[in-house]
Amino acid sequence: MAYALITGASRGIGLAIATELARQKFDLLLVARSVSSLQQAAQQLAKDYGIKTDFLAIDLAETGAAQQVYDWCSQKKYSLQILVNNAGYGLSGPFEKHALAEHIDMMQVNMTALVELSYLFLPQLRQQSKAYILNIGSSAAYQAVPGLSLYSASKAFVLQFSRGLHQEIRKSSVSVTCVCPGSTDTNFVDRAQIGEKGRKAAEKVNMTPQDVAKQAVDAMFARKAEVVTGLLNKAGKFMAWLLPKGLVEKTAGSIYD
Ligand code: NAP
Numbered sequence: 001m002a003y004a005l006i007t008g009a010s011r012g013i014g015l016a017i018a019t020e021l022a023r024q025k026f027d028l029l030l031v032a033r034s035v036s037s038l039q040q041a042a043q044q045l046a047k048d049y050g051i052k053t054d055f056l057a058i059d060l061a062e063t064g065a066a067q068q069v070y071d072w073c074s075q076k077k078y079s080l081q082i083l084v085n086n087a088g089y090g091l092s093g094p095f096e097k098h099a100l101a102e103h104i105d106m107m108q109v110n111m112t113a114l115v116e117l118s119y120l121f122l123p124q125l126r127q128q129s130k131a132y133i134l135n136i137g138s139s140a141a142y143q144a145v146p147g148l149s150l151y152s153a154s155k156a157f158v159l160q161f162s163r164g165l166h167q168e169i170r171k172s173s174v175s176v177t178c179v180c181p182g183s184t185d186t187n188f189v190d191r192a193q194i195g196e197k198g199r200k201a202a203e204k205v206n207m208t209p210q211d212v213a214k215q216a217v218d219a220m221f222a223r224k225a226e227v228v229t230g231l232l233n234k235a236g237k238f239m240a241w242l243l244p245k246g247l248v249e250k251t252a253g254s255i256y257d
Helices: 012-024 034-049 065-075 098-124 149-168 194-203 211-220 233-244 245-256
Strands: 003-009 027-032 055-056 081-086 131-136 174-178 226-228
Touching: 003 012, 003 065, 003 098, 003 131, 012 027, 012 034, 012 081, 012 131, 027 034, 034 055, 055 065, 081 098, 081 245, 098 131, 098 149, 131 149, 131 211, 149 226, 174 211, 194 226, 194 245, 211 226, 226 233, 233 245
Parallel strands: 003 027, 003 081, 027 055, 081 131, 131 174, 174 226
Antiparallel strands: none
């Protein structure tokens, strides 16, 4: 039986994607760091939807973590039909405010683990008659965001990598989708240490993780290359394309100063 593996499934958008897939009767493998949240989610989803679940508590910032996820699946004979690379976070404020090691950890989770998991699981995904990789980007991928510079760059990477891979393997059984949410009501702002101005701006336009998850899963099964969630965020992407870059960047960054 083939599983859906979701990283960052302990809460927020990842947990909402797991719930949406459980509703559609997929068996689930949940990956994140928080053992108790994962255990609770795995038990609840199995009970509510009559599916099989298992979880692995692991820090994806650690070197070799993706290989450990792959080895865990191999040992337990879990093969995947769906890989959801959702785990990720931002670090707000001036670039030099954070230790270099913190930046490197963030890049490891947002980009390296995503690439490694895609690489490691692709051969078995190809063996399924229909299989999916869903990568979570961000509306921050469409312009540089001063005050979230490295985060927005990491999400631009996720978007470009996903689009490229989508085209490369479009004739195979595996489709690659990048979903770019805008502000969503999760723990993101706390983890990113976003200040009062940014929080207030986010609260005005926040989507629910459930709405984002539904749009993400629909886009994935429709084998789309790229989807921005919500009308406002779609308009934001269009404005970022239309207006002078300097103006767009100053506006985007003004809520993080
Ligand atoms: P969240 O509520 O903070 O959830 C983040 C998830 O990632 C949690 O399950 C967390 O679990 C996991 N995670 C974080 N660091 C990890 C690590 N080192 N190793 C393993 N797992 C880790 O935030 P969210 O909004 O749902 O974020 C999900 C994705 O959406 C991220 O890629 C984020 O960049 C993207 N996104 C969010 C927004 C937004 O406004 N919320 C907007 C655009 C894009 P543990 O803490 O248990 O490890």
